[in-house]
Amino acid sequence: MEKNHVFDQIPDYLDGNLSKSDRAAFEKHVEQCTDCQKELEEMKTFFNVFEEEVPTPSNRLKTKFEAALEQEKNNQGKVVQMESKPSANWTSNVLKIAASIALLVAAFQMGSLFQQRKANEDIAQLQDETNQMKQTAMLSLMENQSASKRIQGVNYIEEFEQPDAAIIQALANRLLYDENDNVRMTAFEALAKFTSSETVKNTYIEALEQEKNPSIQVAIIQALVQIQEKKAAEPMKKLLEKEDTQPFIKDQIRAVLPSIT
Amino acid sequence: MRKFTFILMALFVATIAKAQNDYTKSLNGIQWVKIESKTDIVIKTHSSNELLIKSGPEIKTPERAKGLKLVGEGGTDNTNVGFSVVQDGNTLIVYNLRKSKGAEIHLPASQNIAVKSTWNGDIEIDGFSGEIEADAQLNGGIKIHNVNGPVTANSLNGQLEVVFGKVKQDSPISLYSTNGAVDVSLPSNTPANLALSTLNGNVYTDFEVKAEDKDGLKSVLGRNIKASINGGGVKISMKSTNGNMYLRKK
Known part of the structure; x- marks a missing residue:
């Protein structure tokens, strides 16, 4: 009996593919045969490891993976990554938008300020020119024949x-x-x-x-x-x-x- | 036929005689005509673009002056009507050399004219639309009627009378007298800025300037009155130091 090992049936047993009678015979043999017991244990461990090593990716894993991928992407996309806590994300975004709007407005204001200053200068220059023209007109009128x-x-x-x-x-x-x-x-x-x-x-x-x-x-x-x-x-x-x-x-x-x- | 020829000849001679009496000069390229006279001077309009000086029937050169020219402080008589006429650039200077007897001068209505009376002569100007300057430097008075353009007039002892037609230009009007009255008639709808001032006289007007009633016209107290009429417009400045001032609606 001892010579009649059941090594080749172990995988089927572990997978639960053996018929009821084969299964009873297999278990009976394994109880008496240490070799087969050892083999079964090893096979079981192997299968377990195998099961653990290659699990079907669960949803949790998927999100984790995608988060990791995202992070990796982020790491690669930006040279300097501001550390941000995911929980504070929306406020920081709002702040960013606010900051960019502020920047835009500031730039606009600055531009219009410069424009205004330029316009003021132009007006001052024009006024100066008008005064000059008035003065010239006045002086030339005063020399008129009439x-x-x-x-x-x-x-x-x-x-x-x-x-x-x-x-x-x-x-x-x-x-x-x-x-x-x-x-x-x-x-x-x-x-x-x-x-x-x-x-x-x-x-x-x-x-x-x-x-x-x-x-x-x-x-x-x-x-x-x-x-x-x-x-x-x-x-x-x-x-x-x-x-x-x-x-x-x-x-x-x-x-x-x-x-x- | 002979009779007819005779009449024709007579007419021809008469025309020549008339042409010899009056003096005409073309005004091409002339902007201003300056007239100076010691005696009365009347300036009227006519339709041709020339200066016409009427000699008047009474002007006669003395017998002794035959072949001689009349010389006065304004120049030599080069017109045979007792005037010196000299062109200076775009100005025609017309000088009345006679010290008695008035003269009548005709000019186109749009001509700019400057008239000066240096002694007792009165100045009378009628119907011009150009610019008018009149200056009666001693005892003469000034009468300017039916004018549209800018008027600058000044008299010392004589009175200054101006009757405006429609005033539609914007060059200032200035009417001053020292001892005479200033009497101005203006169409009631004339848009103008008025400045009336007198030192010792009174101002009377029926225009809407701040005033008190006095015999229909209003006597305005105070020496300087500024008012704009019909929304303001041409600047009209009137001043009489010792005379009264009358501003009438026409």
């Missing part, structure tokens, strides 16, 4: 808050040298806003010495008295002595002279 156009040029002074010296000088020249009385009068009125300027004061005094039109004379006298210009006393005294000075101018001078001497 008195009405010269008056229009002089009236342009209303466009300037802070006229520069060239404009003041051009107006002063109109008051001193224009052949047309109306232009001189308009130039006087235009300068009346800037009596704090030394140029204007000196122009008024010079104009008073040479002006023949009584209306302009009396207007200059009033303006000089208003700013208490002491230097105006001399030309006024000269006007008093002149024969062709109109009586009402003399009256005016006599009335105001004490207040500035």
